[in-house]
Amino acid sequence: MVTLTIDNKRVTVPEGTTIMEAARSAHIQIPHLCYLKGYNNIAACRVCCVEVENENAMVTACNSPVYENMVVHTNSPRARQTRRINVELILSQHDCKCATCVRSGNCQLQRIANDLNIINVPYPEQLPVGLRGAWTSTYPLFRDYQKCIKCMRCIQICDKMQSVHIWDIDGTGSRTTVDVSHNRVIKDSDCTLCGQCITHCPTAGLRERDDTDKVYDALANPDLIPIVQIAPAVRTAWCESFGLDPKAAPMGKMAAALRRMGFAHVYDTCFGADLTIMEEANEFLKRFTSGELKHFPMFTSCCPGWVRFLKGQFPELTGQLSTSKSPQQMFGAIAKTWLAQKLGVPAEKLFLVSIMPCLAKKAECDLPTMQTEERGKDVDVVLTTREFTRMLRADRIDPVHLDAEPLDNPMGVHTGAGTIFGATGGVMEAALRTAYWKLTGQDPDPAIFSAIRTGPALREAVYNMGGATVRCAVVSGLANARALIHDLKTGRAHYDFVEVMACPGGCSGGGGQPISIDDEERAGIRGSGLHQLDAQMKLRCSHRNPQIQALYEEYLGEPMSEKAEDLLHTDHFAWNVTECY
Numbered sequence: 001m002v003t004l005t006i007d008n009k010r011v012t013v014p015e016g017t018t019i020m021e022a023a024r025s026a027h028i029q030i031p032h033l034c035y036l037k038g039y040n041n042i043a044a045c046r047v048c049c050v051e052v053e054n055e056n057a058m059v060t061a062c063n064s065p066v067y068e069n070m071v072v073h074t075n076s077p078r079a080r081q082t083r084r085i086n087v088e089l090i091l092s093q094h095d096c097k098c099a100t101c102v103r104s105g106n107c108q109l110q111r112i113a114n115d116l117n118i119i120n121v122p123y124p125e126q127l128p129v130g131l132r133g134a135w136t137s138t139y140p141l142f143r144d145y146q147k148c149i150k151c152m153r154c155i156q157i158c159d160k161m162q163s164v165h166i167w168d169i170d171g172t173g174s175r176t177t178v179d180v181s182h183n184r185v186i187k188d189s190d191c192t193l194c195g196q197c198i199t200h201c202p203t204a205g206l207r208e209r210d211d212t213d214k215v216y217d218a219l220a221n222p223d224l225i226p227i228v229q230i231a232p233a234v235r236t237a238w239c240e241s242f243g244l245d246p247k248a249a250p251m252g253k254m255a256a257a258l259r260r261m262g263f264a265h266v267y268d269t270c271f272g273a274d275l276t277i278m279e280e281a282n283e284f285l286k287r288f289t290s291g292e293l294k295h296f297p298m299f300t301s302c303c304p305g306w307v308r309f310l311k312g313q314f315p316e317l318t319g320q321l322s323t324s325k326s327p328q329q330m331f332g333a334i335a336k337t338w339l340a341q342k343l344g345v346p347a348e349k350l351f352l353v354s355i356m357p358c359l360a361k362k363a364e365c366d367l368p369t370m371q372t373e374e375r376g377k378d379v380d381v382v383l384t385t386r387e388f389t390r391m392l393r394a395d396r397i398d399p400v401h402l403d404a405e406p407l408d409n410p411m412g413v414h415t416g417a418g419t420i421f422g423a424t425g426g427v428m429e430a431a432l433r434t435a436y437w438k439l440t441g442q443d444p445d446p447a448i449f450s451a452i453r454t455g456p457a458l459r460e461a462v463y464n465m466g467g468a469t470v471r472c473a474v475v476s477g478l479a480n481a482r483a484l485i486h487d488l489k490t491g492r493a494h495y496d497f498v499e500v501m502a503c504p505g506g507c508s509g510g511g512g513q514p515i516s517i518d519d520e521e522r523a524g525i526r527g528s529g530l531h532q533l534d535a536q537m538k539l540r541c542s543h544r545n546p547q548i549q550a551l552y553e554e555y556l557g558e559p560m561s562e563k564a565e566d567l568l569h570t571d572h573f574a575w576n577v578t579e580c581y
């Protein structure tokens, strides 16, 4: 252990701790922009400079280890002046039009500039110009070079968390910036569209394609019937932008808000999740009992970020993906067929909007395999949770003063199994609940699957169900997924069924979720909120959803019937990651 003094406070920390983390442990916050614990401590922004007694130079707190009897001043006149100059220099190369910026209000640069009372930048503005910038307005991810502060967080997140290596440093000297690696343009890269670089960017250097105008147009079009589905993970996150606890902003308030905006019907993607389980659990049992999974497991396919990763990085394993569509796309296919019939309207009149925690789902709904000549696109537009909350603010809809309203039916009833899709391990647990029933004839006590609910990013469990031994793994974050595939390929690991979610913590930590610059633990909090909702539900297994039962009885027949295969399954070989835009 090492004892030092920070701002006159004695602090004892393990040897090797940085000044930044030693200060944090003593509840002293050192301002920073580029620092991201565990990912980025390259001292690029130099905002975390502090003064250390008996050292000539200012020291960057994020990457300088403490030593015995070190004396640190985080707010000495010299530290304050250095920090201020560094922020002013960053501002001189940043497009400071905060009023028209998507991150205004939760931008780390804006906050530091405000905190330091910087109301004038004494340096001439030098915005980057003439960059490669071949960004197509149709691509779901957008880079704004004039908002980028070159903190390199996106590079590190894409490299270390996701192992996809999309970003790199570009240019030299004062023209150094960040751009797509290997001189590619983004649409030719194998970006998974997980959106983690966006949620970890301190400014608006990265953002998603804005699709709110498409939704406003549809809401105003008298020839369309706008309907909406809400993803599982959105329900415990949408209220954060309003400073509300999820318990104070339940789904019923969201339904009321969406009807206020003009949607004719409000449905729940958890219905689609229950349907996914019916198909995926049956598909798994079929592939498992046929001996097809001897060498490689069946991978879940409900995360389009993961599907893009596998197809881009390990195309030879594409056949191991479940052919079941994701919940949003299953919902779309059924909405434009069965639901349209039930409502007595032509499918082309229905305009289906999805509210998702996800960027990859924007790309998923555009895939050629997710539309037909007859029905058009099954899902017309995907909004992220962030876009949805922006629309709420634009329409001056205050969730606090809304009375909760029920969802529409059919396709508004769901089970606890559908709800936990939004948390890592949830898809696997939901599928196992139904597989257990198929193999034993009884519903399981969900508690038997608790081993895959919490724990490290990679969780393993072996379940005995009706005499069958099923080896399962759950993993989130694509670097973790890559390590798992490596273990499978080298024979170090053997599983029958593997759930992969591209975003750490699953969709709760999705790339389209609200961005919090203060709280790095949001994914876990949102995920445990979903498990609490599941525990409160009477129906906790997808096969017990009465509306799913009605759908099969009235329309699909049984899971994996010809009609179910046609509407609910897909061919992952039919498209390439780089051909989509």
Ligand code: SF4
Pocket (backbone or CB within 6 Å): 147, 148, 149, 150, 151, 152, 153, 154, 155, 178, 197, 200, 201, 202, 203, 204, 205, 206
């Ligand atoms: S895009 Fe964002 S995360 Fe990436 S370098 Fe620029 S400011 Fe940093």
Ligand code: SF4
Pocket (backbone or CB within 6 Å): 141, 157, 158, 162, 164, 165, 166, 167, 190, 191, 192, 193, 194, 195, 196, 197, 198
């Ligand atoms: S969206 Fe994901 S894969 Fe694409 S650049 Fe960002 S972090 Fe990398």
Ligand code: SF4
Pocket (backbone or CB within 6 Å): 193, 194, 302, 303, 304, 305, 306, 357, 358, 359, 360, 361, 501, 502, 503, 506, 507, 508, 509, 510, 511, 512
């Ligand atoms: S984990 Fe969820 S939010 Fe993230 S890419 Fe996958 S589906 Fe989208």
